[in-house]
Amino acid sequence: MNKSVDAAVLHGTCLCGAVVYEVADAFAYAMNCHCSKCRRVTGAAFKPIGGIESGKFRVVKGEDNLLAFGGENYDLHCRTCGSPLYSVVRGGNYVHVLLGTLLEAPSLRPTEHIYVGSKASWFEITDDLPQRQELE
Template sequence: MTPAATTMERRLRGRCYCGQSRYEVADAFRYAANCHCSQCRRTTGSAFKPFAGIERDKLSVIDGAESLLIVGEVHNHDAHCGRCGSLLFSVVRDGAYVHVALGTLEDAPGVRPDRHIFVGSKAPWFEITDDLPQFGGHSS
């Protein structure tokens, strides 16, 4: 291997349901979790949102950037496909990080959720049945 090849990060592909919006992200996630907060449940229509966090500059929208539906502020928002509404990622931490919705990845990431967060507001009809640690809010 050449020195350049050892520093290259594996890139993962992701897309929305209809295929209009596509992105690439480095497989260098810092953390991953299952979020049970009411906002994540509403944006996904599910009991929780499995996500992985990474620095904002490691994600690039490669198709459909001009038609993304941005819900929120410049440095703190959810990015959805403007056509089908799929939640692709959330910009967090004053714009420094993104939380990639793991269900939109086409390639398998090298990280898996290792905790449940905001279980204090989880859906009352859902039961967590795995052994991952659970936190009422953010994990420490």
């Protein structure tokens, strides 16, 4: 995933700083995913993600410190601190950046909640964003 980034650049990192990435501030979409897998990977009620073409994302430090989990779509974590950082999806053509790992605010904020049909029963969505039962 070491490709150039052309637009305004955002920076992200894991908790310990062993992995650092750059991503164009040009997310194609952003959403809050409530599926059980995303909840388990984050330990939170949902996973806020920004989707971007893989060529607009690159790891600039610590690529050898990444640990991958999953199959065709997989999550990348810091091997040292365990922080989830991003997922590779859609045949490797897109990256889902965990918005909480960004050091700067992205231009595009989440525009919807997805997989609310399996959201945590103890969590109440209180904003006015559209809610999808799944990802149609």
